Amino acid sequence: MKRFVLVALVLLLCSITTAQSRIESQFRIARVKYHGGGDWYNDPSAEVNLLKFVLEHTNIDADPRYEFVELSHERLFTYPFLFLTGHGNIVLSDLEVERLRLYLLNGGFLYVDDDYGLDKAFRREIKRVFPDLDLVELPLSYGLFRAHFPFPNGVPKTHEHDGKPPQAFGLFHKGRLIVLYTYESNPSDGWVDAEVHGDPESVRVEALRFGTNIVVWALTQ
DSSP: OHHHHHHHHHHHHHHHHHHHHHHHHSBOEEEEEOBSSOOTTSOTHHHHHHHHHHHHHSSOOBOOOOOEEETTSGGGGGOSEEEEEESSOOBOOHHHHHHHHHHHHTTOEEEEEEOSSOHHHHHHHHHHHOTTOOOEEOOTTSGGGGSSSOOTTOSOOOSOTTSOOOEEEEEEETTEEEEEEEESOOGGGGTSOHHHHOOOHHHHHHHHHHHHHHHHHHHHO
C-alpha cells in the first residue's frame, strides 16, 4: 500500500512539473499598461480571441488569456510579444523608456494598433525610446504580409476612422522588425467579441488572420 501511494505521488509530481513546464513555454501576449490617460485596457477580449485563433490555425502552442504588464515590472522580459493600443495619450517615464528600449534590443517585439487618437502620442514616445530610428512604411512585398495568410494589399481596413488608407509602419534594428505600428486600420478591434463592435464575420476573420501573421512573423523572423 505504501509503495502504491509513493508511486502515485511521484506520478502526480511528474504530471504537475510537466504541466507547469508547458505553461511556462506557451506563447503569451502581454498588454502594455501605460500612463497619460489613454485607455490601455480597452477590449480585453482581443488578445484572447487572437490567441485562440492562432492555436487553431498554426502549430504555435498559445495560451489564450488576457494579461497586462507595466514596462517597469520585472515580468516584462518573460513575454516575447507586447501589445499596446488605446484612443488617447501615452506618457512613458524615463525608466519605462529605458526598459522598453532594452526589451526590444534584446529580442522582444511590440505591436501597436492605433484604436483612434493614439498616433501623435505614440510617435512622440517611441521617438524617445529610439531617437536614432524612424518608423518606415512597410512595402506590400514585406514578408509579414504573407507570413501565414496572404495579404497582397497589405494591412486590412477593419474600421474607417478618418477614411484614410490603412498603413503599416515598422521600426527596425539591424534588419529585425522590433515594432509594428498599424494606423487607420485597427485590426485589433476585429479580434474582440463579435457583439462589441458588430463587425461582419468576414471582417473579423480577416483581422484575426492578419493578427496571426503578426504573431508568426514576430516568432520566426
